[in-house]
Amino acid sequence: MPPSSDRFANTRSSRQPSGNKPGGQEGHQGTTLRQVPNPDHRVLHRVTECKGCGHSLEHVAPLQVDIRQVFDLPVVRMEVTQHEREVRSCPECHLVQQAEFPFYVTNHVQYGPAITSLVLYWNHAQLIPCERVTEMVKALTDHSMSAGTVVNMTRRWQPVVEAAIKEIETALLTSSTLHVDETSLRVNGKNQWVHVASTAKTTRYGLHRSRGKKATDDIGILPRYKGTMVHDAYSVYPMYTEASHALCHAHHLRELRAYTDLYGHSWSKEMTEALLGMKQAVENADGALPEEEVRYWETVYDKLLANGRRELEERGVRNAQNFIQHLEKRKQEALLFLRKKFHLTTTRPSAICGW
Template identity: 60%
Template sequence: MLTVQQAVLTMESLMGKIQQQNQFIHQLIQENEQLRQKNKHLSKENERLRGRIQELEARTKKNSSNSHLPPSSDRFARPRSSRKPSGKKPGGQEGHRGTTLRQVEHPHHRVVHRVNRCQGCGASLCEVQPFKVDVRQVFDLPPAAIEVTQHEREVKSCPHCQCVQQAPFPPHVTNHVQYGPRLIALVVYLHHIQLIPYKRLSEMIEALYQHSISTGTLTNMVKRGREALEPNLDIIEETLLDSNILHVDETSLRIEGKRAWVPIACTSKYTYVAPHASRGKKAT
């Protein structure tokens, strides 16, 4: 049988264990509450991310064919070709009349390759007439070079009335030294139609014509070309407004790092393109 002292020690030991168990249970309750709060936060974050994913998926599904977005915004959709296989072999088809390079009747230059000496006996053949001439023609570009034309106008004084008068220069000759209209037209065409940047255009002209033109000069050429064409803009605009059928579209681009819109109106003969900061009625 247990003595009173042993019973007291046993009770104290049990009470200590119960206290430890209570502390452990209290710790588990706190950890469980922390996990519950964390799971609640993760649940909200998960809902937010799901909504974001749905928004991005909906955005990637939109393109120029099913929304008001311009074709330039089609980044993720892969366009499917509407063409169907024809079953024909690649290349020219049977019965097709191709375009072949043919000799012309009046070439720009003639180069005669003469036979001057007999390779058999060494006799001179300079005075012997050929009984046959083989003709071959080469189509090529002429040597490219910048030509300088000097314009000189006379200034005279009338011997009868002493009136001083001078001949007029052509309208495009306005400075002592300048570039001509054909070169300016070429620069405008290469820059606007072929979309060649000014720096590459400067390198191209120097490589082809052995003449250096700065990018600043090229910019001024394009500016003068635009000013010369401005009167035609009114004609194009009036023609488009009077047209019974008008094709319109728009696209986007960046000008000096800012997004801009380019409305387009055209017929089969005339096209009007102009950038604008907005894409609303004002731009149209």
């Protein structure tokens, strides 16, 4: 759900304080700037005259040479490379033939791959608008470029992007675990939805006017996926029956913390500790537990939900009843991670999916 419609207005992170002081921790490998043995340039600052008596020091050997290094960018300027293609005629058979231009040289005048890559990186990866990109090019290189050129660069390199997207989709479809979610986004003043499918290394975003099944069908990942789909129990995802399903406990931990902090429930605190205990047990077992241990945690899970129902009855409140019912109904999906080894990820549009 978008943040504006979250069930609890006073949302807080599920992360617990580490107790560490702010800043870099002991043993952390920093990125301190260090001198290099082979600098690109050397500038010798000489002592040529004695400041005391004025005697020439031109031929006096230095006692020592102090070294300081400055890391900086070279002066950026647009370079023009002229490609010349020979055309020759064979003196024997008179066949006229010509050399080949590089594959990226297609016009009489054009921008090369280096500046194109940089412009597309600014525009698409860093989300800098076209006109501001042209201002950056002008400021850095003193070269004027139109916003239309940025658009044309995108169109010209679109086949390369499409090939990369196909590789991403293949990686997602062949993964044993797939994390899926959706979040709202304003586009030209209108509400649309970003749908995400991700693994630990690969993420595919899809923008659509719909939040529902039409969107996920049109994007085309979920209808073809046959592994384990991890999600927040949104009603669209279970419709894909070719996949098995597991619930995202990051969502559950956030809701449990709200019941603990805002309403003072004790069962929710114990359930939080139990879920984190299960997670630790699975990690210690390298991804899957023995059946006997699985049954133990299932018993703990059932007992805590029963305790939750009892606590609500004693308090005379119903604010967590639907949530407890949800955990009971979806028990198999909630505890699937105890039996099945997952490849977990933290790449999501709005929160952490999975653990």
